[in-house]
Amino acid sequence: MKKHFYKIIFLLPAIFCVIFSFGQVKKLNDPSIVAHQKRMVFESWGDFRPYPKYTLGIQTNFAYATVWGWLSPSKNQDYKNGADIRPLKPTGLEVQRLVELEFQRAEAEKIKLQVDSLHTRNVQDLAHWTSATVEADPLWLLYYKKMLKPLNLFSENPQNYFEWQLKDDKTYQNMLANGGIAHLKKELDLLKDKYKNSRTLDMPRGKRFLMYHETLIGWRKFNQQIRAFDQKNTLFLDYKKLLSKSKIDIEPYWEPNDVTIVHEVMIAYKNKF
Structure with a gap:
C-alpha cells in the first residue's frame, strides 16, 4: 500500500508539468511568415525571406535554396519573380x-x-x-350602402301587395291580371342580379362603382314604375267603381225623316184648313 502511495507522490509533479506545458501557448514569430502575411495584404510586395547567404560565392543557406533558390519548385520561383499579385492592393x-x-x-x-x-x-x-374588401371601401360606406339598402331589403319574390309596396290588394290583383306584376318581376330580377354581381365579382374599383351607380339608377326607375302602375290601376278601379254606381238607362236617339215630319204636320193641322 505504501509503495502505491509513494508512486503516486512521485508521479504528481510529472503530471503537473505535462499539464502546464500543454496549457502554455507559445507565440511563433517567424520572419518568413510575417513577410508572407505582408505580401498577402496591402503593405508591400517583396521581402522574400529567407535571404540567401554566400560563402566564397557559394550559396550556403539551405532554407533559401529550398524555398526560393535552385532547389525550390518552379512555381515558387515564378511567384517570386512574377508580378505583384497582392489581393488587397488598390x-x-x-x-x-x-x-x-x-x-x-x-x-x-x-x-x-x-x-x-x-x-x-x-x-x-x-x-x-377583389370582392373581399368591398365592405371597407369609403365611397360604399358613405353613399352607396345607404342608397342601395332599400333594394337589398326588397323581397326577391314578392307575393302580395304589401311586399310590392302597392296601395291595396285590389290594385295588386288587377296588375297581376293585366301583366304588370310579371313585368315588374323581370325588372326586379335584373336589378337584384346586378347588385349581387357588383358585390361578389372581382373587378376594378371604378367598374364596381359604375355598376353601383347603374343599379341605383335602375332602382329609382323601378320605384317610379311601381308608383305609375299603382296610380293607373287606382284610377282605373275608381272609374270602374263610379260607373257601377251611376248606371243610367239612356233612350236610343231616333231622328225622323222628311216623310214622317210632313205626315205629323198634316195630322196636327188637318182640322184648321
Whole structure:
C-alpha cells in the first residue's frame, strides 16, 4: 500500500508539468511568415525571406535554396519573380471583389425598392380588384350602402301587395291580371342580379362603382314604375267603381225623316184648313 502511495507522490509533479506545458501557448514569430502575411495584404510586395547567404560565392543557406533558390519548385520561383499579385492592393482581386460586392449591394437595394413598390402596388390593385374588401371601401360606406339598402331589403319574390309596396290588394290583383306584376318581376330580377354581381365579382374599383351607380339608377326607375302602375290601376278601379254606381238607362236617339215630319204636320193641322 505504501509503495502505491509513494508512486503516486512521485508521479504528481510529472503530471503537473505535462499539464502546464500543454496549457502554455507559445507565440511563433517567424520572419518568413510575417513577410508572407505582408505580401498577402496591402503593405508591400517583396521581402522574400529567407535571404540567401554566400560563402566564397557559394550559396550556403539551405532554407533559401529550398524555398526560393535552385532547389525550390518552379512555381515558387515564378511567384517570386512574377508580378505583384497582392489581393488587397488598390487594384487587387480582393479589392475588386469587394468593390463588385458593393455595386451588387447597391443594385440589390434598387431591386428591393422596385420589388417593394411592385408588391405595394399589387396589394393596392388586389384591394381594388377583389370582392373581399368591398365592405371597407369609403365611397360604399358613405353613399352607396345607404342608397342601395332599400333594394337589398326588397323581397326577391314578392307575393302580395304589401311586399310590392302597392296601395291595396285590389290594385295588386288587377296588375297581376293585366301583366304588370310579371313585368315588374323581370325588372326586379335584373336589378337584384346586378347588385349581387357588383358585390361578389372581382373587378376594378371604378367598374364596381359604375355598376353601383347603374343599379341605383335602375332602382329609382323601378320605384317610379311601381308608383305609375299603382296610380293607373287606382284610377282605373275608381272609374270602374263610379260607373257601377251611376248606371243610367239612356233612350236610343231616333231622328225622323222628311216623310214622317210632313205626315205629323198634316195630322196636327188637318182640322184648321
